[in-house]
Amino acid sequence: MTIEEYLSGDITYDEEGQVILAVKSPCGSSNLICEIRGWGKIQYEFMKEGKIDTEAASRFQDDIGRFVTEAIKEKLAKEQKEHNTFAWVHKRGE
Numbered sequence: 001m002t003i004e005e006y007l008s009g010d011i012t013y014d015e016e017g018q019v020i021l022a023v024k025s026p027c028g029s030s031n032l033i034c035e036i037r038g039w040g041k042i043q044y045e046f047m048k049e050g051k052i053d054t055e056a057a058s059r060f061q062d063d064i065g066r067f068v069t070e071a072i073k074e075k076l077a078k079e080q081k082e083h084n085t086f087a088w089v090h091k092r093g094e
Contacts, residue, residue, distance in 0.1 A: 004076065004079070004080075006022065006031055007022045007031070007033065007072065007076060008022065008024070009022040009023050009024040009030065009031070010022070010023045011023075011033070011069055011072050011073050011076070012069065013036075013062070013065040013066050013068075013069040015062050015065070017035075018035060018036040018037070018061060018062075018065060019032060019033075019034065019035050019036070019065075020032075020033040020034050020035075020036070020065060020068060020069050020072065021033060033072065034068070036061060036062075036064055036065040036068065038061070038064075039057075039061060042057050042060055042061050043057045045057070045060070046060065
């Protein structure tokens with residue numbers, strides 16, 4: 001199995017579970033890519049008047065999840081484009 005095979009499917013961030021998944025089928029089977037962790041640290045970065053602003057901290061954690069999700073999608077698209085370009089150039093050069 002390759003990384004690309006494992007990550008094939010719709011790469012998505014699940015805000016409820018704070019996980020990034022590669023959803024493979026309409027019925028929802030998927031591969032877990034990673035969990036977005038760090039609540040113990042993140043929550044204390046959003047203190048207001050001595051209290052944790054949980055809404056802001058939660059939004060930030062989700063922003064991280066969406067950022068990582070987009071980074072994975074961009075990397076896969078770049079590698080797919082490079083692979084297709086290499087295959088085309090290689091075939092042309094035969």
